[in-house]
Amino acid sequence: MTYFADVGALARKDLLLELRARDTLPAMLLFVVSTLVVFHFVLPVGSSDLAATGLLWVALLFTALLGLSRSFAAEREQGVIDGLVLAPSDRSAIWLGKALSILAFLGLAEVIALPAYALFFKPVSAALVGGVVLADLGIAAVGTLLAAMATASRARELLLPLLFLPLAIPIVIGGVGASVSADPGRYLGLLGLYDALFAIICWASFEYVVTE
């Protein structure tokens, strides 16, 4: 149970930092809403709803990338990550705490983004919401690990999208599929499987990312 207390303390710290510095969430909100506005004008009149759905997923994915690129900013500063790595808690708690805070930011951004999408394009289906929730889990799991890896490198701005976007392809396939398919169950299943698989992989391998 101390494990979850550690995770809670770490996630709470991230939310507190965000509340103080407002580094991440406002940027994500601004980005996702303005992207949707642009997309509204990008699509020619009479375009299919399918195109709009695709664009929504583009917006969500890059919003997530924006959030992820900032996720370890506070730890990168003056090597604070060392302080966390030194603490006796299991290192995977650092990953889980960070993933939870990213999940919270993503969720909050989407609480605004999905109504905006409904306003500009078309109503949001339950399958789409389900797809977004499952996609968020996968994005947070994989993204946190990759963001930690990228943080250690000097080319982090380049490295994170380079690592993240290929690994996010199954998420996009599952998400778009769930949003447009007549049988979203299969795609939601794919997303669920991806989440479970990558959550386990990332949970187990985070230790090696933050230690030399």
Add this chain to the structure above:
Amino acid sequence: MIRARALEKRYGDTRILRGVTLDVGSDDFLLVTGPNGSGKTTLLRLCAGLAAPTRGELEVGVERGRLGYLGHEPLVYRELTALENLDLYGRLYRVPDRRERTGMLLERFGLWDVRHARAGSFSRGMLQRLALCRTLLHEPSLLLLDEPYSGLDDEGEQLLDRELTERAGRASFVVATHEPERLEHFASARLALV
């Protein structure tokens, strides 16, 4: 507590530590000296497990939670207050009576009045005091201190002297310093890096 044999660290082609051998028993006080760039910080980071040796053996016979590491950086979040930072570490280290203990340390290091100020607004010396609070918070049994006096004023130096005097002989120390005179009377062993 620490046993190192022919310890070596390389960054690329540069060898930093050239076969360091040392033994630090429980309650020993090892003073590490050497010019800038001689590898004092590297040695402490190896002992803390923050870096891995390239060659040689290194055993640190104390679990992570019993280790106190004071580095060049204070390892605190600048956007959190002094109190919030110590509270976070207190939780992670499962410090009993966390609140009393953080309060007591802040008081001792003269930071009580600024406990609600962001660490980012602290001066160099105040940050060093906060870093010392963080290091001592969980009463470690092995202390790795990298230039602990750096940035401290006279009062701060005396406060640190007091803490060290209290703990010398009751915990193991590895202290890197450029002022060995100040710590000479604590030292039970010396290591001069070149």
